[in-house]
Amino acid sequence: AVFKPENVEDFYEIMEVLGSGHFGQVRRACERTSGTCWAAKFMKVRKSACSRLGMDRSSVEREVEILQAVQHQNIVTLKDVFESRAEVVLILELVSGGELFDFIAEKENLLETEAIEFMKQILAGLGFMHSKNIAHFDLKPENIMLSDKVSSHPNIKLIDFGLAHFFNPGEEYRSTSGTPQYIAPEVINCEPLSTAADMWSIGVITYILLSGLSPFQGDSNEETLRNIIAMTYDFDERYFSTTSSMAKDFIQKLLVKNHNDRMTAEECLLHPWIKPLTRKQAANRNRSSINMKT
Numbered sequence: 619a620v621f622k623p624e625n626v627e628d629f630y631e632i633m634e635v636l637g638s639g640h641f642g643q644v645r646r647a648c649e650r651t652s653g654t655c656w657a658a659k660f661m662k663v664r665k666s667a668c669s670r671l672g673m674d675r676s677s678v679e680r681e682v683e684i685l686q687a688v689q690h691q692n693i694v695t696l697k698d699v700f701e702s703r704a705e706v707v708l709i710l711e712l713v714s715g716g717e718l719f720d721f722i723a724e725k726e727n728l729l730e731t732e733a734i735e736f737m738k739q740i741l742a743g744l745g746f747m748h749s750k751n752i753a754h755f756d757l758k759p760e761n762i763m764l765s766d767k768v769s770s771h772p773n774i775k776l777i778d779f780g781l782a783h784f785f786n787p788g789e790e791y792r793s794t795s796g797t798p799q800y801i802a803p804e805v806i807n808c809e810p811l812s813t814a815a816d817m818w819s820i821g822v823i824t825y826i827l828l829s830g831l832s833p834f835q836g837d838s839n840e841e842t843l844r845n846i847i848a849m850t851y852d853f854d855e856r857y858f859s860t861t862s863s864m865a866k867d868f869i870q871k872l873l874v875k876n877h878n879d880r881m882t883a884e885e886c887l888l889h890p891w892i893k894p895l896t897r898k899q900a901a902n903r904n905r906s907s908i909n910m911k912t
């Protein structure tokens with residue numbers, strides 16, 4: 619795939635840095651014709667195969683193909699792609715509400731009703747991706763953005779498909795990349811992966827949204843990985859005393875070692891914590907959130 623060879627600065631005024639990660643840098647970019655602002659993701663492409671700097675071109679092309687294949691209101695949209703000799707620039711939808719990570723950090727942890735609102739949108743975007751046989755493989759609060767800070771019901775946008783993968787039927791895929799706190803046991807064991815690996819990450823993210831704690835985090839990456847394999851997590855009463863039993867059941871049905879036994883995104887959306895089946899269940903959940911923390 620050949621991207622636009624023109625210079626991105628001929629079409630966009632490049633502004634402040636919005637974020638940076640393993641890939642490179644994201645800056646606000648305002649379209650010169652319309653004044654509309656976007657997010658420009660600058661990715662260094664390595665010159666020769668053996669260079670360690672930058673990304674190899676095929677992984678950039680894969681990220682572009684995947685972003686073009688998934689158009690959903692809870693997934694960041696890709697508008698344009700430019701390339702120069704040493705870098706590829708993705709012009710992405712501007713998501714300006716910051717990371718869910720910072721939103722939790724400010725509030726320490728969320729009310730169940732707030733967490734459910736976010737989780738519904740994360741699962742809608744993820745369910746859509748999984749229905750197209752695409753796994754994200756790097757789900758974490760840093761890669762979940764809020765459309766804006768101010769509204770009481772901010773929209774969620776999944777970003778950063780640098781590790782995402784399209785599964786061809788019957789094809790086996792293994793990878794050991796990802797962020798230790800959020801990766802599933804099968805990733806650590808180098809077993810064949812599936813979209814179920816994302817569902818494990820959803821279990822970890824839900825645990826963090828409700829408690830502010832990370833279920834498997836140790837003092838080092840090695841310890842974190844040992845904790846995941848050993849499944850050494852619990853619901854510490856000091857942080858979970860007011861969490862509803864449905865919320866804990868939701869998490870327990872995702873943090874399951876055998877990936878075949880984990881809930882799928884679709885099943886999550888039907889789980890009573892997310893979709894209360896009876897008013898009693900809803901009352902039970904609301905009761906627990908009323909005498910909740912801050």
Ligand SMILES: Cc1ccnnc1
Binds near residue numbers: 637712
């Ligand atoms: C950091 C970022 C990425 C994509 N869109 N807006 C902001």
